[in-house]
Amino acid sequence: MQAVLYVSHGSRVKETRDEAMAFMEQVHQKVDVTLHETCFLELASPDIGEGIDSLVKQGATAIAVVPVLLLSAGHYYEDIPDEIKKSVLRYPDIRFTYGKPLGVQDRLVEILAERLQETTVERLPEAKILLVGRGGKSSEITRSVEEIAAKLAVKANVPNVEVCYLAAAAPSFDEGLQASINSGSNQIFVVPYLWFTGLLVKSMQKKINALSSDDQQVILCGYLGDHPSMVDALAERTQEALQSEQQLAW
Structure with missing residues (x-):
């Protein structure tokens, strides 16, 4: 059977x-x-x-x-x-x-674009988009995440989407988030390339809550989910x- x-x-x-x-x-x-x-x-x-x-x-x-x-x-x-x-x-x-x-699929990139829209926050022209991967030691992981970011940039009609990782790859989430903040953009959308909720999502939200301000919005989008x-x-x-x-x- x-x-x-x-x-x-x-x-x-x-x-x-x-x-x-x-x-x-x-x-x-x-x-x-x-x-x-x-x-x-x-x-x-x-x-x-x-x-x-x-x-x-x-x-x-x-x-x-x-x-x-x-x-x-x-x-x-x-x-x-x-x-x-x-x-x-x-x-x-x-x-x-x-x-x-x-793997890398266009329909999954479509979900990321939907998650951006679901925030109901009007995106400013100068907004930064930060794609967050789980990470891994393999160069295959970073190549895939960069490919997804490039596809999302086209879908979201922005010049580029920055990438960072939660573990075992650079730049780290902390580094990527800080770089986006240091860019001076008034608005940063953080897009997690994660399947389910968990400690990683909760940790990201905690850090974003600490850094977001009236002068600089940092918005965590939904994960891929069901x-x-x-x-x-x-x-x-x-x-x-x-x-x-x-x-x-x-």
Whole structure:
């Protein structure tokens, strides 16, 4: 029996975990597979091994592992495959296939443009737009975020969109935000390229609240969340993983 295992990042914040679980339920409504589980990379349960165990106990003979990730980084190339490898050794008769992160997609850039509009704050001609990525050590991450920023600049009809990162890449969020403030612009829109809420979003909001003033507005836009295009994008990645002919084996 075919099954799907969605692998989300994980968080200590219950709201984030609940949000991820509810999102995956929406995705699953678009996927014609009876068995499915959501697990987490870290900071929450079940983990990948536990998710696979649960599916096997329910009768799974084939499992499509779908990373709930925006971009390809260490989690995609190392952490998730390492955990799958352990399960392959435990369940040599199970067929495992592996999906892809969402990657750079125009429809996701459309969501970012919508998030800018949803602030209901009239954007001044000189406004700065700061795109905030999660970050990672891979140059693939920074190239992707820069490509997204360039696409957003076209969509938002601005000369450029600056980028910064919350971890493991430069400039950091603090550096990017301070540079935007130092530019003297009266208005700064901070656009998080993050899937779900959590400590990162809360930390960003706290810093922005401390720096925003009557003379210089700093506005935090909404994260990607459960926008219908996000649901469609992950459902498509799930279908690709289900139809993959390449079986994972070590």
